[in-house]
Amino acid sequence: MQPTLFAPxxxxxxxxxxxxxxxxxxxxxxxxxVALSMAFLVLRVQLIxxxxxxxxxxxxxxxxxxxxxLWKEKPAxxxxxxxxxxxxxxxxVVPGFSYWFYTGLNVWLTIHYGGPGASGFTNVGVQFNLGxxxxxxxxYPVENITLGINPIAIxxxxxxxxxxxxxxxxxxxxxxxxx
Numbered sequence: 001m002q003p004t005l006f007a008p009x010x011x012x013x014x015x016x017x018x019x020x021x022x023x024x025x026x027x028x029x030x031x032x033x034v035a036l037s038m039a040f041l042v043l044r045v046q047l048i049x050x051x052x053x054x055x056x057x058x059x060x061x062x063x064x065x066x067x068x069x070l071w072k073e074k075p076a077x078x079x080x081x082x083x084x085x086x087x088x089x090x091x092x093v094v095p096g097f098s099y100w101f102y103t104g105l106n107v108w109l110t111i112h113y114g115g116p117g118a119s120g121f122t123n124v125g126v127q128f129n130l131g132x133x134x135x136x137x138x139x140y141p142v143e144n145i146t147l148g149i150n151p152i153a154i155x156x157x158x159x160x161x162x163x164x165x166x167x168x169x170x171x172x173x174x175x176x177x178x179x
Contacts, residue, residue, distance in 0.1 A: 022081060
């Protein structure tokens with residue numbers, strides 16, 4: 001008997017466990033993000049804030065749905081998980097602009113520059129967050145600069161880029177002819 005392309009072994013099991021954990025981050029983080037965005041919507045009465053609250057609900061809802069697709073190892077799950085994790089890599093806070101996004105958990109490695117009465121770099125930091133957040137401001141009034149990266153999102157993206165989904169055709173062919 002010939003070994004099949006997707007024979008269970010420890011490497012495949014570790015790979016599947018890693019993909020399941022990434023999918024879980026997107027699903028749970030997406031659901032938490034939807035809940036937090038809904039709470040934000042209830043507390044806001046300005047039209048522009050309601051618009052952004054609805055946009056955040058859509059982003060986190062999409063994250064949860066694509067996490068489910070990734071859990072089921074669908075090609076669309078792999079494709080969108082890559083996009084969603086790539087969007088979770090940067091943290092940018094500069095005068096006039098602020099952006100960060102994460103689902104599930106993250107670790108920010110940051111560099112802070114400037115601020116009132118400070119000259120040059122003020123500190124380098126590490127921040128751990130469990131939950132979900134999406135921050136996007138244009139015209140953000142800050143006097144310092146914070147730049148950061150999320151190594152968890154970088155690792156997730158590398159993992160997803162180096163492990164494509166199982167080809168649907170081969171899985172179907174294997175189910176038809178299990179020799």
